[in-house]
Amino acid sequence: MKQILLLFVVTIAATMAQFEFTFPEYKRTPLGDTIDLASMKLLKEIYDKSSNKNVITSPLGVLTLLSLYGSGSEGKNREEIMRLLGSNDYKELSDSYSYLSQKFSAMNPRYLTLANKVLVSDKFTVNDEFSKTARSYRSEVSSIDFSEPKSAAEIINNWSSEKTKGMISKPVSESDIDPAAAIALLNVIFFQGHWHVPFNASETKRKDFHLDRSRVVKLPMMHLQQSLFYYEDKDMDVQMIELPYKETKFRMIVVVPNDIDGLPEVLKKASEKGLLENVFRMSPPGADLDLDMPKFEIRSKINLNNILPNVGVSSIFQNGSTGIVKESSVVVSEALQEAFVKVDEEGATAGAFTGLVAVPMSSLSEPPKPIPFKVDRPFMFVILNDDIVLFAGTYAH
Template identity: 75%
Template sequence: MEKILLLFVAVLASTAAQFDYTFPDYNRTPLGDSIDVASMKLLKEIYEQSSDKNVVSSPLGVLTLLSLYASGSEGKSREEIMALLGSNDYEQLSGSYSELSERFASLDPNYLILANKVLVSNKYTLDEGFSKTARDYRSEVDNINFENQKIAADAINNWSSSKTKGLIDHPVSESDIDPTAAIALLNVIFFQGHWHVPFNASKTKEQEFNVDRSTTVKKPMMHLRQSLHYREDNEMGVRMIELPYKESKFRMIVVLPNEVDGLPGVLEKVATQGLLENVFRMYPAGAEVDLDMPKFETRSKINLNDVLSKVGVSGIFKNAASGIVKERGVRVSKALQEAFVKVDEEGATAGAFTGLVAVPMSSWSRPPPPIPFKVDRPFLYAILNDDIVLFVGTYTH
């Protein structure tokens, strides 16, 4: 039984502010719900297994390649993947991910790239059924000699670098390449969004950030006072805001625990119920939100073998999948991801933020006081396109 490498590479960057904005009509779908819950399960395990609690991941990359892998697997391995992906109908699920790959491929590559690649050892031949699914997922397919570990690593790194504009240019080393590998499945997601919310760099000031109940550090905090979509959920113990991007239907959700040490408990809850229920209940706050939020940059290199096993996907590491290459069954030897996020006010200018819902007022009334939203403790964030979670992360110190 030969080996297979699953590689998930993701990168996110946010940049400048724009202004004329109208809230889009967001759609909620069964696929979005299943990606949401699976994403939060993965984030919880990544957070718990990471020594550095500043983590970022693109679960969508993981789920996309697992869905592709499931087309060539059977039995327990496929059942475990299907359970994580929230479906019991593989044909329907595969069709959904195929349509999603097609949809994202049609977007402007200047701000979103979702790309899949299949590298096949020159000693093996792809199974016809798996090859068709890979094409449906808009995957590039190339042959490679894994026995030359340097050439194989260089090929993967060069592909990643070209798709992420050089931001992730070395996700694998020679030691990550198994010379006996039969195939590698690769995924890149790159997003570079432009704020509609106008952060002004001159208003970024050093302020206190509570790492825990006894530790405080200074962080550069961006400032914004604006009408934003907002929600409080006392059962989950959080407040949430939505920061929209210029690019259609892209938005960042910031989830702030009520308590300084509340993030682990919030992760437990979202791993069960996801975020979308709250996201789709967000409405204009009814007053301006007085937002202070840290600018930050996080890079995570994640070994996903243990993470996937913890969320119930362990068969792929033990059992042979017979429908991927013709010559013999394969199993997954390594699953890994490198992800990067940068959140700042780059290019932002002060100005009007039009198109937001205003608070009705009479000529005699005074505006309601602003709602303070100070992100001064460990928090959770997510980047969505419509109802699809692209990136999730935690910031803690």
């Protein structure tokens, strides 16, 4: 039995520039719900297993490649993948991820790049049906010599660097490459978003951030007073705001626990019920929000071999799949992801925005006092396109 090298590569950057913006109507779909729940399960496990509680992941990259791998799998391998991805119908599942790959790969590369790639060992031949499915995922399929790990790593790293504009240039090392590998599945998602609601860099000040109940540090806090979508969930014990990007239907959701040490419990509840239910309950609170939020930059290298079994996908590491290459069944030997996020004020001076939501009020009345929203403790965040989770992360220090 030969092996398959299963590799995930992903990045995100939130930066600057100016685009026309039309306030969108977001739609909630069954596919979005299943991706949401799977994403929250993955995020919780990554957070729990990480010694550094600043983590970033692209669940969509993981789920897309699992869906693709499932097309060449059968039995328990496929069943576990389908269970995590929330489907009882594999054709419907595959069609959904094929649609998402086509949708996102067709977007303007100035702000979003999604690319899939299949690298087949020059000693093997890719299965015809698997190749057909891969191409429906807009995946390149090409040959590689895995028996030369250094050269193979360079090929993968160059591809990642090109697709992420140099942000993730060395996701794999020579030691990550199994010379016996039959095939590698690769995914890159690169997002360069531009705030629709600008932060003013001159208002960024060092303010208190609570690491826990007993420790406080000073961090650069961005400031914004604006009408933003907002929601409080008493069950999860959180406050949530939405920060839209200029790129249509992209938005960041920031989830702040009411309890300074409450992030682990919030992640647990999100992994059980997802986040979208609350996202679609958000609305203008009737007053501006007085927002303080830290600038942050996170880079995570994630060994998915240790994560996927905890969310119910273990068989692919043990049992062979026969529909991927013609000569042999294959098992997954390596599953990894590198992800990056940067959030700062860039774009604050690029096109002023005076109000996302207009709140009617009498000309004789006093405007309501702004509502404080302090992101001053460990929190979680997600970046969505419409109802699809592209990235999810936590920031703790």
